[in-house]
Amino acid sequence: MSDPSRPGASAATAPSAPATPHVDAEERVAAQRGVRLAKWWDRVGILVVLVALVALMVAIAPNFASVSNLLNIARSISINAILAAGLTLVILTAGIDLSVGSILAVSGVVSVLAAVGGWPAWLAILAGVAAGSLAGLVNGILTAYLGLAAFIVTLGTMTALRGLAYTMTDGQPIVSNTLSFRDIGNGYMAGIPVPVVVMAVVYLVIWFLLERTRFGRQVYAVGGNAEAARLAGIDVRRVTTAVYVIAGACAGLAGIIFAARVVSAQPTAGTGYELDAIAAVVLGGTSLAGGRGRLYGTLVGSVILGVLSTGLILLNVQFFTQLLIKGGVIILAVAIDGLKQRPLRGQRARASGAAA
Amino acid sequence: MTQETPALLRLEGVTKRYGATTALDGVDFDLRAGEVHALMGENGAGKSTLMKILSGDVARDAGRILIDGVPVEINGPRAAAAHGIAIIHQELNTVPAMTVADNLALGREPRTRWGSLDRRATLRQAKEKLSRIGADIDPRRELGSLSVGMQQMVEIARAVSEDARVLVLDEPTAALSRGESLELYRLVEEMRGRGVGLVYISHRMEEVWQLADRITVFRDGRLVGTRARADVVPGDVVSMMVGRDVGDLYAHAPRRPGDVVLAVEGLTDGALVGPVSFTVRAGEVVGMAGLIGAGRTETCRLLFGADRARGGTVRVHGRQVDARNPGQAVAAGIAMVPEDRKTQALFLDHPVEDNIGISSLRELSRGTVVRRGALRAGVREQMRRLRIRDSALQLPVRSLSGGNQQKVVLGRWLMRDADVVVLDEPTRGVDVGARREIYELVFDLAAAGKAVLVVSSDLPEVIGISDRVLVMRNGRIVADLDSTTATEEAVMAHATGTVSSTPGAQNV
Numbered sequence A: 001m002s003d004p005s006r007p008g009a010s011a012a013t014a015p016s017a018p019a020t021p022h023v024d025a026e027e028r029v030a031a032q033r034g035v036r037l038a039k040w041w042d043r044v045g046i047l048v049v050l051v052a053l054v055a056l057m058v059a060i061a062p063n064f065a066s067v068s069n070l071l072n073i074a075r076s077i078s079i080n081a082i083l084a085a086g087l088t089l090v091i092l093t094a095g096i097d098l099s100v101g102s103i104l105a106v107s108g109v110v111s112v113l114a115a116v117g118g119w120p121a122w123l124a125i126l127a128g129v130a131a132g133s134l135a136g137l138v139n140g141i142l143t144a145y146l147g148l149a150a151f152i153v154t155l156g157t158m159t160a161l162r163g164l165a166y167t168m169t170d171g172q173p174i175v176s177n178t179l180s181f182r183d184i185g186n187g188y189m190a191g192i193p194v195p196v197v198v199m200a201v202v203y204l205v206i207w208f209l210l211e212r213t214r215f216g217r218q219v220y221a222v223g224g225n226a227e228a229a230r231l232a233g234i235d236v237r238r239v240t241t242a243v244y245v246i247a248g249a250c251a252g253l254a255g256i257i258f259a260a261r262v263v264s265a266q267p268t269a270g271t272g273y274e275l276d277a278i279a280a281v282v283l284g285g286t287s288l289a290g291g292r293g294r295l296y297g298t299l300v301g302s303v304i305l306g307v308l309s310t311g312l313i314l315l316n317v318q319f320f321t322q323l324l325i326k327g328g329v330i331i332l333a334v335a336i337d338g339l340k341q342r343p344l345r346g347q348r349a350r351a352s353g354a355a356a
Numbered sequence B: 001m002t003q004e005t006p007a008l009l010r011l012e013g014v015t016k017r018y019g020a021t022t023a024l025d026g027v028d029f030d031l032r033a034g035e036v037h038a039l040m041g042e043n044g045a046g047k048s049t050l051m052k053i054l055s056g057d058v059a060r061d062a063g064r065i066l067i068d069g070v071p072v073e074i075n076g077p078r079a080a081a082a083h084g085i086a087i088i089h090q091e092l093n094t095v096p097a098m099t100v101a102d103n104l105a106l107g108r109e110p111r112t113r114w115g116s117l118d119r120r121a122t123l124r125q126a127k128e129k130l131s132r133i134g135a136d137i138d139p140r141r142e143l144g145s146l147s148v149g150m151q152q153m154v155e156i157a158r159a160v161s162e163d164a165r166v167l168v169l170d171e172p173t174a175a176l177s178r179g180e181s182l183e184l185y186r187l188v189e190e191m192r193g194r195g196v197g198l199v200y201i202s203h204r205m206e207e208v209w210q211l212a213d214r215i216t217v218f219r220d221g222r223l224v225g226t227r228a229r230a231d232v233v234p235g236d237v238v239s240m241m242v243g244r245d246v247g248d249l250y251a252h253a254p255r256r257p258g259d260v261v262l263a264v265e266g267l268t269d270g271a272l273v274g275p276v277s278f279t280v281r282a283g284e285v286v287g288m289a290g291l292i293g294a295g296r297t298e299t300c301r302l303l304f305g306a307d308r309a310r311g312g313t314v315r316v317h318g319r320q321v322d323a324r325n326p327g328q329a330v331a332a333g334i335a336m337v338p339e340d341r342k343t344q345a346l347f348l349d350h351p352v353e354d355n356i357g358i359s360s361l362r363e364l365s366r367g368t369v370v371r372r373g374a375l376r377a378g379v380r381e382q383m384r385r386l387r388i389r390d391s392a393l394q395l396p397v398r399s400l401s402g403g404n405q406q407k408v409v410l411g412r413w414l415m416r417d418a419d420v421v422v423l424d425e426p427t428r429g430v431d432v433g434a435r436r437e438i439y440e441l442v443f444d445l446a447a448a449g450k451a452v453l454v455v456s457s458d459l460p461e462v463i464g465i466s467d468r469v470l471v472m473r474n475g476r477i478v479a480d481l482d483s484t485t486a487t488e489e490a491v492m493a494h495a496t497g498t499v500s501s502t503p504g505a506q507n508v
Helices: A025-060 A067-092 A100-116 A121-144 A150-169 A194-212 A214-224 A226-231 A236-261 A273-283 A295-314 A319-340 A342-353 B047-055 B077-082 B100-105 B119-132 B148-159 B178-193 B205-211 B234-242 B296-304 B326-331 B352-360 B372-386 B390-394 B402-416 B432-447 B459-465 B488-496
Strands: B007-018 B021-032 B036-040 B062-067 B085-088 B166-170 B197-201 B214-219 B222-228 B260-268 B276-281 B284-290 B311-316 B334-337 B420-424 B451-455 B468-473 B476-482
Touching: A025 A295, A067 A100, A067 A194, A067 A214, A067 A236, A067 A273, A067 A295, A100 A121, A100 A150, A100 A236, A100 A273, A121 A150, A121 A236, A194 A214, A194 A236, A194 A295, A214 A226, A214 A236, A214 B352, A226 A236, A273 A295, A273 A319, A295 A319, B007 B047, B021 B047, B021 B062, B021 B197, B021 B222, B036 B047, B036 B205, B047 B077, B047 B085, B047 B166, B047 B197, B077 B085, B085 B148, B100 B119, B100 B148, B119 B148, B148 B178, B178 B197, B178 B205, B205 B234, B214 B234, B222 B234, B234 B432, B260 B296, B260 B451, B276 B284, B276 B451, B276 B476, B284 B296, B284 B432, B284 B459, B284 B488, B296 B326, B296 B334, B296 B420, B296 B451, B326 B334, B334 B402, B352 B372, B352 B390, B352 B402, B372 B390, B372 B402, B372 B432, B402 B432, B432 B451, B432 B459, B459 B488, B468 B488, B476 B488
Parallel strands: B036 B197, B036 B214, B085 B166, B166 B197, B284 B451, B284 B468, B334 B420, B420 B451
Antiparallel strands: B007 B021, B007 B062, B214 B222, B260 B276, B260 B311, B468 B476
């Protein structure tokens, strides 16, 4: 009944090359197709969205393409982009940090109080960053060493740190028109706004950490499979703690820029910023499930959100409508991200379906 | 082949292509009522594609499917069920947090007149379904509280409707203990007695020999042959599967173990395991046998620092290690290939390169900066050694076969050049051809002077590849047997604690 050697069958059969003994022909094809599409999207997909958006804005928004407007956009996105850079590390480990907006406020208050109290500018700045890192350390230890859920921990610190910011300022903004480090928010370096320069440095440093150092590989590994990472000899708790400290430091830096921009310590600073930062990370293609994503995507995601906001303002779109559009764009981007993963998901079904 | 019994299910010239590759090539296959028809073949041979065509998950490109001689179309799971075809997948598709009864009713919950869930009907139907397959399980229990074997029974009860005529089982015993497997075999016999045609996909020769009436072998998408079991010996089937004579699966050069490398003394977790003491020499392969739950995996995890030991010492080359976490064990030169590669060893969405290199980063970094060129060169070297094709470097590990995935895990520790290599069930879910490759890697490790400890539930394997076999029972080592003289019966007798253990049906 069975005839293994039917004529014409062998031509189409995958050659059973001895060098590749056990690779499923079917899974190979599906995998390569899936990988190619996913890689293509990882590399350029989000850029396509950005270019299309910019082209649209140039076409319909008056003055959008002017140098001053572009620099304004760059400056306006810098705070969110810096928050998102640190958050990218946290999300890559499959964690989340809801407290970055509150850390921003506390760090701003600490720096301003230090500056007002007569500390030199550099020390005041350092104090702000240190305060942010310390808050991140608390998040990290509670999450990594006590094994508490990051969402709950950072929801708690988000509330507590906001309370701290209010307490330190008695609930009132502390304005200091002679703020020593005001240039961090308002100055220019070689024609480029200082916040943009700071943002660029932050991205370079974190990109290097993520893509070139051992720590970066460990971040991806912890997010990809924490137990496998542990059994591969990685100190998962240390890596996890470190990403929250970095996220806290970034939030501290963002808080200093914010305070310098408004030359004051604002206890309400950064309220809700954590959600914009998460949106930028996810928009940039980083998976909330951890282990997959790129820092460059986060930068592009931040720029998209910034361009959208500025463009909508230039177009005189009502604030309420702006929110509607921004929300829609975020959902659309995540939907495209889900679409991109479909071939891989099919593969997963196949892989789990059977051994043959 | 004879045609005395009319074919319940028949495939004629069934072909399935994915792009330029042919996953199934003009397959003629038939299944009779009341027979167990085993499907064998290496990973990627086409068994799963055949199964997916039967379940309606993929559409065939050519050929016909006939049930009782009538051509049918199976264009989805519902159609498959309507034709009386039930498929039991390897992985369970149930909800652990729900009761057995609720799982059985999933998607077809009975309602009362008022539209609310009818609890009594749910329970009654669950009892019917369970008794239909002769499973003695309380439907009110939470599914997750049952053993894997019983959960699988529930899955089967769910798939087998009243009019199921064809039952396809995909490696059903892969995750089962021996006792649970026996229970499953009983069920298979019972279904056969009732006239159900069973397609039984398995890598395990012993159970195929115990259960199957006929055996069909696939290779490279083609049906190599169908034989009545009575007409062949296991060696014939293996040759059909790999397309050549494999000879002795466990054959290796004689070994002359050197000094003690790993010395474990009084290791205990303070509860179930220990005190356990043993040594492994340089160039020695020591097997660890025992029943599920005897403490073998736990012992490995303790010495690797994956779980915290409550007592005892572990020495490597005489230096005390006593790892409190796996990082310390790795630094001391101990490597472990864990029991479940998918959840404990692999980063499934990450490329092969990262999966192999992850434990060697310290050695291949300048300061904290990874030397990417050196890392990639090292990974490529391991891939050549493992015979994984070069183009897989950037592919996610998920897309590889089980055998290749296991080789990636091995490659990680080969690259790390650990002195002590602990392997926990290294060939589980791995086909015969890749199995031999994994054994060869184990033998290479020993030849390079490493101390190798292999935990295995496969008795011929654990005896065949090792120099000594340690047998564990109730958390302790109860025997230390020389592999050249050890028999499966002897190992089993020590493992169960009965000297007069009957040679199991597993002996072929």
